[in-house]
Amino acid sequence: MSGQALPAVPFSLRERVAALRDRLTASPAFRAWAARFPLTRPIARRRARELFDLNAGFVYSQVLAACVRLDLFEALRAGPRTAAQLAPRLGLPPEAALRLLEAAAALRLAAKRAPTGGEARFGLGELGAALLDNPGVTEMVRHHALLYADLADPVALLRRRGGGGLAAYWAYAGNAGAGGLEAERVAEYSALMAASQPMIAEEVLGAVDVRRHRVILDVGGGEGAFLSAVAQRAPDLRLMLFDLPAVAERARARFAREGLASRAEAFGGSFHEGELPRGADLLSLVRVLHDHDDDAVLALLRRAHAALPPDGTLLVAEPMSGTPGAEPVGEAYFGFYLLAMGRGRPRTAEENGALIAQAGFRAWRRRPTRTPLLASVILATK
Secondary structure (H helix, E strand, C coil): CCCCCCCCCCCCHHHHHHHHHHHHHHCHHHHHHHHHCCCCHHHHHHHHHHHHHHHHHHHHHHHHHHHHHCCHHHHCCCCCEEHHHHHHHHCCCHHHHHHHHHHHHHCCCEEEECCCCCCCEEEECHHHHHHCCCHHHHHHHHHHHHHHHHCCCHHHHHHHCCCCHHHHHCCCCCCCCHHHCCHHHHHHHHHHHHHHHHHHHHHHHHHCCHHHCCEEEEECCCCCHHHHHHHHHCCCCEEEEEECHHHHHHHHHHHHHCCCCCCEEEEECCCCCCCCCCCCCEEEEECCHHHCCHHHHHHHHHHHHHHCCCCCEEEEEECCCCCCCCHHHHHHHHHHHHHHHCCCCCCCHHHHHHHHHHCCCCEEEEECCCCCCCCEEEEEEC
């Protein structure tokens, strides 16, 4: 179905030059010439590979999902094995095990060892080895089955925004009565966030010295995984957590298990209404803002401003759009993930900073992290 005709608009010189480039690239004759000419051949081949990878990316991700679901990387921990040796553990016929191993090797998840007079053996690839003992990533791989189901018809998703399996999974998304959610409705997503939070905490705590503060309030803090990491880094810091009542109860249980009950307190409520707990000089919002639309973010930031004392510090940490070297993560991945979730959007640091300033904070600045793809950090002062 064709859309409406686009209105005529004037183009700048830069846009006209770009349009000429696009027409050349779209020309079959030019592409054929570029593939033959020695100076342009590497570029033509790279673009062809990039286009194919975009088309095949879903298959690659499903190979990874199969490796995780079958626990292939743990099976290879002890050393290389043949497909026939691995097949019983994987629960696959030998020929299917070989097909998976060949695909995993092509994606650097596994590594094919040269046979010495027999079958080829497969060991861990560099990417597969990085997934060992990394529950945050492997749990996210499992979780993405929901996202892929929602993306089966991306055009329909764009037209409806949310309403699928991912929106139902994040039970608080768009739920005006989220404060009354029961324990079983929050358990699965809280556990997922707790599994992936340590790697985010490592980035944040590598960029911010929390030891100079007295009390931290982590808003939307889930089960308390971030505060548990903070507690190890700053043994004298008092810990406060605010989340939905059922989630805060899970945090209290975690604090008790980890011997933090004497210095950690969890508050239940909704940060969309009422006031946030007072008493902290550092308030953190870790992977919270991008889950919400602009009006909700601004209201939350104003509550954060009211909860902090003069010269109190706001800490915002999450993946941000426009991060150099990770551009597809912001707009493509998080753009569509949050679309399926039903609310929120990826923002640049400047967009977050503008909302922070509008909420009343007098200064904001970025702090560099070791892996910006995972999280960027903004600090602001009341």
